Amino acid sequence: MISYIGSFIILIALLNASLLVLSKPILSKITSDYDSLILSTSKLQFPLVLIAFICLIVAFVNDDFSLKYISSNSNSALPFFYKISATWAGHEGSMLLWCLILSFWTFMASMYSKSLDTQFRLKFLSIMGFLNLGFLLFLVFTSNPFEKNISIPIDGKDLNPLLQDFGLIIHPPMLYMGYVGLSVVFSFAVTCLLQHDFKKEWAKWIRPWALMSWSFLTLGIALGSWWAYYELGWGGWWFWDPVENASFMPWLITTALIHSLITCEQKSMFKNWTILLSIMAFSLSLLGTFLVRSGILISVHSFANDPARGAFILLFLTIVVGGSLLIYFKNSPKIKDNISFDFFSRESFFLINNILLVTATFTILLGTMYPLLLDLLGLEKISVGVPYYNAVFLPIMTPLALLAGYIPILFLSKRKDKKYMLNHLLASLLVVIFLSLLSIAFFDNFNLNVLLGVFIFIWISFNIIYDLINRYYLSKTKNIFFTNIGMTLAHLGLAVFILGATIVENNKVEKEIVVKIGETIEIKNYAFKFKSISEYDGPNYLGVKAKFLVYENNNLITELYPEKRIYASNNNMPMTEAGIDPGLSRDLYITLGSLINDDVWSVRIYHKPFIRLIWLGALMMVFGGVLSVLSKRKSKPVALSG
Amino acid sequence: MKIKIPLIIFIFFIAVLFFGLFIETRTIQSPLIGKKLPNYELVELNTGYKSDIYMLPNEPFLLNVWASWCLECIREHSVLTNIAKDKKLKIVGINYKDERNDALGWLSIYGNPYLYNIYDYTGQLGLDLGVYGVPETFLVDKNRIIRAKHIGAITNDIYQQQIIPMVEKINEGN
Amino acid sequence: MKVIKDFIYAGILISIIQIGALADAKKDDILYNQMITEIRCMVCQNQNIAESEAPLAIDLRNKVREMVDEGKDEDYIKGYMSERYSDFILYEPSFSPRNLILWLGPFLFLFIISYYFFRRSLKK
Numbered sequence: 001m002i003s004y005i006g007s008f009i010i011l012i013a014l015l016n017a018s019l020l021v022l023s024k025p026i027l028s029k030i031t032s033d034y035d036s037l038i039l040s041t042s043k044l045q046f047p048l049v050l051i052a053f054i055c056l057i058v059a060f061v062n063d064d065f066s067l068k069y070i071s072s073n074s075n076s077a078l079p080f081f082y083k084i085s086a087t088w089a090g091h092e093g094s095m096l097l098w099c100l101i102l103s104f105w106t107f108m109a110s111m112y113s114k115s116l117d118t119q120f121r122l123k124f125l126s127i128m129g130f131l132n133l134g135f136l137l138f139l140v141f142t143s144n145p146f147e148k149n150i151s152i153p154i155d156g157k158d159l160n161p162l163l164q165d166f167g168l169i170i171h172p173p174m175l176y177m178g179y180v181g182l183s184v185v186f187s188f189a190v191t192c193l194l195q196h197d198f199k200k201e202w203a204k205w206i207r208p209w210a211l212m213s214w215s216f217l218t219l220g221i222a223l224g225s226w227w228a229y230y231e232l233g234w235g236g237w238w239f240w241d242p243v244e245n246a247s248f249m250p251w252l253i254t255t256a257l258i259h260s261l262i263t264c265e266q267k268s269m270f271k272n273w274t275i276l277l278s279i280m281a282f283s284l285s286l287l288g289t290f291l292v293r294s295g296i297l298i299s300v301h302s303f304a305n306d307p308a309r310g311a312f313i314l315l316f317l318t319i320v321v322g323g324s325l326l327i328y329f330k331n332s333p334k335i336k337d338n339i340s341f342d343f344f345s346r347e348s349f350f351l352i353n354n355i356l357l358v359t360a361t362f363t364i365l366l367g368t369m370y371p372l373l374l375d376l377l378g379l380e381k382i383s384v385g386v387p388y389y390n391a392v393f394l395p396i397m398t399p400l401a402l403l404a405g406y407i408p409i410l411f412l413s414k415r416k417d418k419k420y421m422l423n424h425l426l427a428s429l430l431v432v433i434f435l436s437l438l439s440i441a442f443f444d445n446f447n448l449n450v451l452l453g454v455f456i457f458i459w460i461s462f463n464i465i466y467d468l469i470n471r472y473y474l475s476k477t478k479n480i481f482f483t484n485i486g487m488t489l490a491h492l493g494l495a496v497f498i499l500g501a502t503i504v505e506n507n508k509v510e511k512e513i514v515v516k517i518g519e520t521i522e523i524k525n526y527a528f529k530f531k532s533i534s535e536y537d538g539p540n541y542l543g544v545k546a547k548f549l550v551y552e553n554n555n556l557i558t559e560l561y562p563e564k565r566i567y568a569s570n571n572n573m574p575m576t577e578a579g580i581d582p583g584l585s586r587d588l589y590i591t592l593g594s595l596i597n598d599d600v601w602s603v604r605i606y607h608k609p610f611i612r613l614i615w616l617g618a619l620m621m622v623f624g625g626v627l628s629v630l631s632k633r634k635s636k637p638v639a640l641s642g
Numbered sequence: 643m644k645i646k647i648p649l650i651i652f653i654f655f656i657a658v659l660f661f662g663l664f665i666e667t668r669t670i671q672s673p674l675i676g677k678k679l680p681n682y683e684l685v686e687l688n689t690g691y692k693s694d695i696y697m698l699p700n701e702p703f704l705l706n707v708w709a710s711w712c713l714e715c716i717r718e719h720s721v722l723t724n725i726a727k728d729k730k731l732k733i734v735g736i737n738y739k740d741e742r743n744d745a746l747g748w749l750s751i752y753g754n755p756y757l758y759n760i761y762d763y764t765g766q767l768g769l770d771l772g773v774y775g776v777p778e779t780f781l782v783d784k785n786r787i788i789r790a791k792h793i794g795a796i797t798n799d800i801y802q803q804q805i806i807p808m809v810e811k812i813n814e815g816n
Numbered sequence: 817m818k819v820i821k822d823f824i825y826a827g828i829l830i831s832i833i834q835i836g837a838l839a840d841a842k843k844d845d846i847l848y849n850q851m852i853t854e855i856r857c858m859v860c861q862n863q864n865i866a867e868s869e870a871p872l873a874i875d876l877r878n879k880v881r882e883m884v885d886e887g888k889d890e891d892y893i894k895g896y897m898s899e900r901y902s903d904f905i906l907y908e909p910s911f912s913p914r915n916l917i918l919w920l921g922p923f924l925f926l927f928i929i930s931y932y933f934f935r936r937s938l939k940k
Contacts, residue, residue, distance in 0.1 A: 388909055
């Protein structure tokens with residue numbers, strides 16, 4: 001019953017979205033008040049899709065196996081919370097979640113766009129409506145979560161065990177909030193093109209939206225990385241998997257975008273470039289959807305392979321991206337955009353930032369698509385992974401990281417005093433080099449990479465904090481802390497991330513070893529005693545749990561319980577649950593390998609120094625982004641008019 | 643003019659994605675085609691006698707990797723039995739990572755189309771042959787050169803339409 | 817309850833033979849760990865062999881361990897793998913003419929867009 005309501009509501013939402021797209025002359029025949037129709041339909045979309053979504057959740061909780069999607073993604077033995085999260089664990093449900101989030105952003109855009117010129121606002125909302133329509137059509141025609149089973153199975157197939165996990169419950173919604181939030185930026189940019197203008201005030205209006213999307217993307221990606229680290233059992237936190245890349249590309253472009261928007265807002269420069277970045281950001285998030293859902297690239301994250309879905313998204317992608325690019329090339333010359341600056345200026349360094357970020361994105365795109373290209377040409381298949389990105393991506397990102405510590409200096413030099421800038425640069429450089437060299441004492445495995453990482457960390461944090469203090473002295477208002485804290489925090493987050501990533505990759509200790517019960521393994525000043533092993537019944541799996549006693553300098557500090565689980569639903573492939581003792585300065589990480597004989601197991605024991613800084617850094621970026629949005633909203637409102 | 647280049651790039655990109663939808667992504671062409679069979683020192687499954695590369699047929703033959711734990715192999719087995727009956731082509735088996743008793747029991751249930759079986763308990767020969775998805779089948783000529791490889795179960799169609807023509811070509815070539 | 821151990825056991829049956837090599841795990845840990853994260857699991861395809869629990873991945877891990885213990889270097893191990901399983905098994909694409917665009921493309925791109933932007937926007 002409830003599933004019929006869901007299906008029905010989806011159809012209503014579809015009609016509602018089509019109303020948004022219909023042009024003014026057609027709609028004017030129906031209603032005399034075109035404007036308020038658009039405004040109300042754009043708001044109505046969200047409650048509609050929300051009801052459908054709730055229907056699906058309720059059907060999951062009630063074990064309604066008459067629905068195909070539920071019978072293949074749930075099971076009566078599945079714990080309650082996973083039944084709820086299973087709603088978005090498969091392709092169809094996650095697409096519904098995508099539509100829900102898109103309608104939410106549409107709602108927000110409709111609510112908070114009063115300050116925009118009416119014509120502009122209506123066009124903008126219509127484009128959002130078009131995107132809603134496209135995704136709903138996709139949902140209904142190729143991936144309907146409310147599709148019925150021909151015969152009702154007694155029980156469901158169960159949720160993929162990898163997804164039965166807290167990290168994976170919140171990872172997709174956060175990521176989608178980011179992906180889909182970019183649709184606001186995209187629609188806005190296209191509207192600017194249609195209006196042949198991109199005003200300073202508009203740049204100011206769109207920046208918080210870009211920042212919010214960016215923050216959500218950052219959070220989503222960080223959650224995914226954290227999940228991979230504790231769940232996949234080999235202690236990696238980033239694998240350059242095609243699907244990770246699919247989320248990283250829009251992130252990089254959005255990072256470029258929030259920087260170029262500053263120039264746009266303050267100097268009225270790079271208008272067209274900013275518009276192009278906005279289009280690219282959303283296009284890449286569409287591309288990501290395509291890559292994940294078409295099964296075109298082999299990936300751990302891929303949903304079931306179905307060419308019809310792939311073809312549909314590709315068609316939609318072609319229309320949206322191709323259409324917006326055409327409008328861009330047709331209309332962008334009409335937007336006045338005088339770009340002219342000195343090499344030693346803020347604008348120039350923002351441009352370098354953008355160039356590097358776009359190049360980084362291009363690198364990932366190339367790395368992701370190249371194997372496919374070779375395959376199409378009938379050449380030998382290849383794999384592109386970690387070694388390639390270490391060799392190509394890192395050299396491109398290093399100057400960017402260095403730049404992040406240099407930009408603040410440029411902010412100070414409003415007088416464009418080159419000599420002052422140079423002195424300042426030299427002074428801070430000396431301090432930072434001195435501090436970096438001091439750090440050698442703290443590492444037992446020191447090399448050039450570590451030195452570079454530590455240098456970048458101190459370089460960014462030193463300059464960015466110095467900059468904040470300096471600004472305070474220049475302006476003498478406390479307000480400066482409030483308006484800059486977001487930016488400062490986000491850049492510090494970057495520095496912390498770089499520090500963590502460098503240290504863990506260069507100083508980790510990883511042992512794969514065979515242990516007998518009662519034996520002790522020593523790594524650094526830690527000792528791991530394999531105490532016992534026992535079997536137990538989980539709610540929907542069988543488990544083996546080992547007990548390790550962990551000693552630091554001969555004092556017992558904790559007990560770790562790495563597990564192996566077998567879910568009947570997963571072809572009896574064993575799953576690994578790592579035992580982790582987290583800590584700011586190091587993680588201790590144990591996974592069970594395989595049983596050798598009765599009480600002898602192969603295990604992996606990892607010592608991962610400072611790995612938590614990776615996610616701490618990411619969280620700082622997230623909070624930085626959110627704080628920037630809040631401080632922008634608090635700062636004096638600018639009258640935005642057409 | 644300016645618009646043309648980005649447009650071409652865009653169309654090219656979409657075309658790559660579009661055709662990408664229809665390509666088979668899972669099978670990987672073996673780098674061993676055209677190369678000589680690797681050496682091995684293993685025993686025959688049934689007799690336990692030493693078996694090496696010199697005991698292979700002196701004519702083109704199929705080298706079929708199988709195991710009793712492999713479900714697809716059962717499906718493939720009837721096809722192999724037909725090929726053996728056909729007498730055009732000999733089949734040498736590689737019993738891959740299997741328990742001897744399981745393998746022999748399996749053969750007694752489903753019949754034995756093999757000339758003989760090389761017993762690869764550790765999987766080292768499989769590794770040298772780049773085996774990753776049992777069943778796999780190699781077409782080897784009398785000079786012990788690997789001419790073709792098929793991953794997954796052989797079907798009658800594959801036998802009639804791909805293997806037989808290839809064997810004829812190899813024989814003509816000599 | 818014995819069942820579960822049997823399942824885990826079954827998957828690794830064959831690797832037991834080479835466990836002797838595993839026990840001596842102390843040396844060359846770094847090369848070993850690097851190699852197993854840079855070799856692709858052919859069965860599961862988007863996992864490295866460090867992550868995968870597929871029997872073949874376990875065999876390959878043991879093979880890598882064996883080669884590392886024999887003192888073989890990175891190039892040897894990579895060569896060994898790609899000779900048998902093609903370049904697809906290595907996460908590092910070879911620096912060959914076929915992959916030239918892949919390796920040089922990003923730097924070419926960087927050069928082109930830098931030139932384009934700065935020529936256009938710098939004050940003369």
